[in-house]
Every structure is written in structure tokens, then in C-alpha cells.
Amino acid sequence: MFTGLLDTLQRLGRAWLDFFNRLGRGNLFLLHVLAGLPGLLLRVRLLVQQIYSVGVLSLLIILVSGLFVGMVLGLQGYRTLVDYGAEESLGVMVALSLVRELGPVVTALLFAGRAGSALTAEIGLMKATEQLSGMEMMAVDPVKRVIAPRFLAGFISMPLLAAIFSAVGVYGGSLVGVNLLGVDEGAFWSQMQSAVELEKDIYNGVVKSIVFGFVVTWIAVFEGYDTVPTSEGVSRATTRTVVHSALAVLGLDFVLTALMFGEV
Amino acid sequence: MIETQEQDDAAILVRVRGLRFARGRRWIFDGVDLDIPRGRITAIMGPSGTGKTTLLRLIGGQLKPHAGSIRVDGREVPKLGHTALYELRKRMGMLFQSGALLTDMSVYDNVAFPLREHTALDERLIRDLVLMKLQAVGLRGARELLPNELSGGMARRVALARAIALDPMMIMYDEPFTGQDPISMGALVQLIRLLNDALGLTSVIVSHDVQETASIADYIYVVSDGKVVEHGPPEALNRSESPWVNQFMHGLPDGPVPFHYPGREYLDDLLDEAG
Ligand SMILES: Nc1ncnc2c1ncn2[C@@H]1O[C@H](COP(=O)(O)OP(=O)(O)O)[C@@H](O)[C@H]1O
Numbered sequence: 001m002f003t004g005l006l007d008t009l010q011r012l013g014r015a016w017l018d019f020f021n022r023l024g025r026g027n028l029f030l031l032h033v034l035a036g037l038p039g040l041l042l043r044v045r046l047l048v049q050q051i052y053s054v055g056v057l058s059l060l061i062i063l064v065s066g067l068f069v070g071m072v073l074g075l076q077g078y079r080t081l082v083d084y085g086a087e088e089s090l091g092v093m094v095a096l097s098l099v100r101e102l103g104p105v106v107t108a109l110l111f112a113g114r115a116g117s118a119l120t121a122e123i124g125l126m127k128a129t130e131q132l133s134g135m136e137m138m139a140v141d142p143v144k145r146v147i148a149p150r151f152l153a154g155f156i157s158m159p160l161l162a163a164i165f166s167a168v169g170v171y172g173g174s175l176v177g178v179n180l181l182g183v184d185e186g187a188f189w190s191q192m193q194s195a196v197e198l199e200k201d202i203y204n205g206v207v208k209s210i211v212f213g214f215v216v217t218w219i220a221v222f223e224g225y226d227t228v229p230t231s232e233g234v235s236r237a238t239t240r241t242v243v244h245s246a247l248a249v250l251g252l253d254f255v256l257t258a259l260m261f262g263e264v
Numbered sequence: 265m266i267e268t269q270e271q272d273d274a275a276i277l278v279r280v281r282g283l284r285f286a287r288g289r290r291w292i293f294d295g296v297d298l299d300i301p302r303g304r305i306t307a308i309m310g311p312s313g314t315g316k317t318t319l320l321r322l323i324g325g326q327l328k329p330h331a332g333s334i335r336v337d338g339r340e341v342p343k344l345g346h347t348a349l350y351e352l353r354k355r356m357g358m359l360f361q362s363g364a365l366l367t368d369m370s371v372y373d374n375v376a377f378p379l380r381e382h383t384a385l386d387e388r389l390i391r392d393l394v395l396m397k398l399q400a401v402g403l404r405g406a407r408e409l410l411p412n413e414l415s416g417g418m419a420r421r422v423a424l425a426r427a428i429a430l431d432p433m434m435i436m437y438d439e440p441f442t443g444q445d446p447i448s449m450g451a452l453v454q455l456i457r458l459l460n461d462a463l464g465l466t467s468v469i470v471s472h473d474v475q476e477t478a479s480i481a482d483y484i485y486v487v488s489d490g491k492v493v494e495h496g497p498p499e500a501l502n503r504s505e506s507p508w509v510n511q512f513m514h515g516l517p518d519g520p521v522p523f524h525y526p527g528r529e530y531l532d533d534l535l536d537e538a539g
């Protein structure tokens with residue numbers, strides 16, 4: 001009984017130590033990656049390649065999801081608003097939901113599943129097959145050559161993808177609201193235009209997506225680089241990327257929303 | 265004192281003294297001394313699991329020893345900073361056991377990789393250099409293939425072409441003979457000799473293939489249990505009095521070298537009830 005308790009305490013303590021250990025390593029790793037960014041100015045091709053595989057290849061899932069999320073918002077919003085005779089505000093509701101919340105958050109979750117997991121698996125496999133080690137012995141720093149371009153590509157792609165998600169979502173909302181349910185088109189768009197504020201809404205949404213992009217990409221490349229170099233290690237690291245990214249995004253979303261719209 | 269050190273550096277490329285290195289609680293190296301002379305082929309042999317790959321990583325600065333000194337070309341590797349270490353590595357080629365080719369690039373691009381990273385040569389010149397190196401390993405015709413289309417032996421030869429791309433002062437070969445068929449084996453043995461003599465390289469071969477290694481090495485260190493058990497030219501080792509070296513060099517199943525990884529007595533393990 002007593003030893004059982006001690007055991008549990010010990011395991012708990014170890015888990016905490018492990019957590020802080022990883023956090024420390026993750027931070028040092030981040031510094032190393034950031035130090036590699038200036039060098040990329042001379043090697044734009046590396047960056048463009050990665051923007052393609054991280055960003056462009058995520059485009060399809062973002063377009064399709066954005067469209068459907070927008071259409072669902074249109075349906076649900078209409079049913080609620082019509083009871084109050086306020087269905088002309090549908091545009092406002094759809095746009096604000098997307099720009100403030102769903103755009104950055106859902107994009108970040110999809111991005112973690114589509115691009116983040118791929119980044120982790122790719123880097124982890126490169127480690128497991130000694131490709132990173134081989135680069136080191138060729139005097140090429142793998143953090144600068146492999147990690148830095150991927151990190152920057154993720155960081156750049158995420159806000160753009162979130163913007164595209166929101167735009168497509170608004171279009172989906174208008175498709176359902178205006179074309180299907182018969183909300184007045186002029187009211188839909190003009191109310192949206194006057195209600196959505198550049199600084200308060202759009203700017204804050206962009207800040208969110210930048211923060212999420214930073215965190216998700218950081219988690220993804222770090223998990224890949226820190227992989228236990230076996231097939232099991234790669235699979236675990238990939239899972240961890242998706243789970244940790246999702247938790248980080250949702251947790252940070254609450255914090256950021258409280259800071260931005262809390263108005264205490 | 266300084267004088268002799270300099271003379272030493274002129275003749276000895278890699279000098280290891282009192283090397284100690286542990287993995288977990290197990291000492292992989294426990295006081296290893298060895299000298300790798302310039303311009304020669306030195307082999308480091310020992311049963312698998314003795315730490316031959318680990319030794320190459322220590323020399324290349326990827327691992328830090330717990331004690332002892334590793335000097336390469338007059339520089340103390342464990343004490344070098346990032347930049348100095350990377351400068352030194354440009355002049356060290358290493359052939360990994362797996363080849364470690366970059367899987368998203370063709371054979372051609374793999375060999376061109378170090379040239380593109382470290383030189384500002386123009387693509388036409390790079391092409392000539394790459395084709396020369398690939399010709400040397402007999403794979404010029406395979407330049408369009410991707411690494412996953414190569415056999416293990418071919419991948420190792422591509423990796424060799426890549427390792428010599430920057431004309432290094434030394435090459436470290438990790439188990440170069442495993443996975444080669446008899447023909448490419450013969451060619452590879454000749455190639456290592458040729459590269460060493462024609463380019464004035466220093467070669468370090470780490471291997472447990474006794475026959476092939478003994479046939480080209482100028483000098484052999486036999487390592488076991490964290491120590492150098494014997495060293496000398498191949499002929500001397502072949503005639504060694506030591507029963508251990510005798511068993512290893514002639515591949516005898518019975519002798520002082522244990523086939524088993526250290527552990528409990530077999531009988532005790534069997535009698536022990538599960539759980
Ligand atoms: N990453 C590692 N972590 C822990 N132990 C390792 C690791 N790599 C190798 N070892 C251990 O170090 C010893 C030497 O390994 P290695 O240098 O690969 O041997 P060799 O190349 O001579 O076959 C082995 O017993 C192995 O179990």
C-alpha cells in the first residue's frame with residue numbers, strides 16, 4: 001500500500017522531470033533553428049520547395065473543409081437568427097465566427113494533422129536512416145539545412161491557409177444563406193462589411209493564426225528531430241505531434257481570446 | 265616536448281589516448297590508445313558490438329568521450345567548437361554502414377550534395393566532378409536512380425563516391441564489405457587501395473570481415489572489451505601467439521572470445537521461474 005503510493009509519486013515526479021527536460025531541449029532546439037533562419041535568405045529555393053510541400057499540398061483539405069464549415073455555419077446561423085427576425089445578420093455571424101475563431105483554430109488543427117504529422121514523420125525517418133547524422137559528417141548542419149526551411153515554411157503557410165479557410169468559409173455561408181435560404185444578398189454582404197472591423201477582428205485572427213503556425217510547426221519539427229530512431233519511435237512521435245499540437249492550439253486559443261476579446 | 269608533438273602530427277593523423285566512453289553503465293571503451301598514420305590504411309577490427317561504429321563517431325566529433333584525448337590533424341576534437349568542428353569535417357569523409365544517402369535525391373544529386381553545399385562551383389564543373397566520382401565506383405550509369413532503387417552494396421558505393429567528392433584528407437569506412445557480392449567486393453578492395461595511394465588519403469577501415477580487411481590493411485588494431493587487445497601488421501597478427509587474436513583472426517567458433525552477450529548463467533536463467 002505504502003510502496004504503491006511511493007511508486008505513484010515516483011512515477012509522477014519522473015513524468016514532470018521528463019516534461020521539463022523535453023521543454024528545455026525544445027527551447028534550445030528552437031534557438032538553434034532561429035539561428036539558421038538568416039541563412040535561408042540566400043537559399044530561397046529551399047524555402048520555396050518546403051512552402052510547396054507544407055503549404056500548397058495542404059491547400060485542398062483547407063479549401064474543402066472551409067467550404068463545408070462555412071455552409072454549416074450558414075445553416076445553423078439561419079435557424080437561430082430567423083427566430084428573432086434577424087436573418088439578415090447571417091453574414092456578420094458567419095464572418096465573425098470564421099475570422100475570429102474557426103478560421104485560425106480549425107486550420108491549425110487540420111494543418112497539424114496534414115502537414116505537421118508529415119513533417120515529423122519525414123524528419124524522424126531521416127534521423128532513423130542516419131541521413132541527419134550523415135549530413136553532420138559532411139559538415140552540413142541538419143538543423144540549418146533540413147529543419148530551418150521547414151520551420152519557416154510552416155510559419156509562413158499557416159496564416160495564409162487560415163485566411164483562405166475564412167474566405168472560402170464566408171463564400172460557403174453565402175451559398176447556403178443567400179442562394180439556398182433566400183437571405184437578402186445586399187444585406188448579407190453590407191452588414192458583414194460594416195460589422196467586421198479590421199483591427200479588432202481581422203488583425204486578431206491573423207495574430208492567432210501566426211501564433212498557432214509557430215507552435216504547431218515547432219512541435220512538429222522538434223518531435224521529428226527528437227525521435228527515437230526506430231520505426232516505433234517515428235510512429236509515436238507522429239502521434240505526439242498531432243495530440244500535442246491540438247492541445248496547444250485549443251489551450252492557446254482560450255488564452256488569446258481572453259486577452260483579445262476579454263474586455264475585463 | 266612541443267617539438268615531438270609537431271613531429272607526431274606530421275606522421276600521425278589521428279591520435280587517441282586514454283579514451284574512455286560509456287553507454288549507460290557499460291564502458292564501451294576503457295582506456296584505448298591508438299595511432300592512425302597518414303597515408304596508410306589502418307583497420308580497426310573486433311567482434312560486432314565492441315564499439316567500432318562508436319569509435320568512428322568519436323573521431324568525427326558526433327559523440328564526446330568521457331575521458332581521454334582524440335587529436336585529428338593536430339586538433340583536439342572533443343574541445344572544438346561548432347564552426348571549427350564543421351571545418352574539420354569537411355576534410356573527413358565517412359562512409360556509414362547504411363550508406364545514409366538522402367532518399368529524396370537521385371544518385372547524381374547525392375554525390376553533388378557536398379559540392380553544392382560547400383563550394384560555389386558552377387553546375388558544369390560539378391557535373392564533371394560527380395561523373396568522375398561515380399565512374400570511380402562503377403556507377404556512372406546509375407546516376408538517375410533513386411536510393412530506394414539501389415541494392416545495399418550499390419548504396420554503399422554511391423556513399424563512397426559522395427564521401428570523396430570534396431577530396432578529403434581521410435576516409436572512415438564503417439563495415440564497407442558487408443553486403444557486397446564477390447565481384448564488387450574485389451572491386452571495392454582495389455578501389456579503397458587505389459583511392460588511398462592515388463589521392464594520398466588516410467584510410468580507416470572498421471570491420472569484422474577478417475579476410476578482406478587483412479588483405480588490404482597496412483596495420484590492424486584488434487579491439488575487444490573496451491581495450492586494444494593487440495596491434496600490428498596483418499602478417500604479425502595472423503601469427504599471433506595470443507589465443508584470443510588467433511581465434512578472431514581465423515574465425516574459430518571455440519576459444520576465449522565469448523559468443524554470448526554478457527549475462528547471467530544460462531542454467532540460472534532457465535531454472536528461474538517466470539515472473
Ligand atoms: N544509441 C545507443 N544507445 C545505447 N547503446 C548503444 C547505442 N548505440 C550503440 N550502443 C551500444 O554500444 C555498443 C557498441 O555499438 P557499435 O559501436 O554500434 O558496435 P559495432 O559497430 O562494433 O558493432 C553496442 O553494445 C550497442 O549495444
Ligand SMILES: [Mg+2]
Pocket residue numbers: 316317318361438439
Ligand atoms: Mg557497427
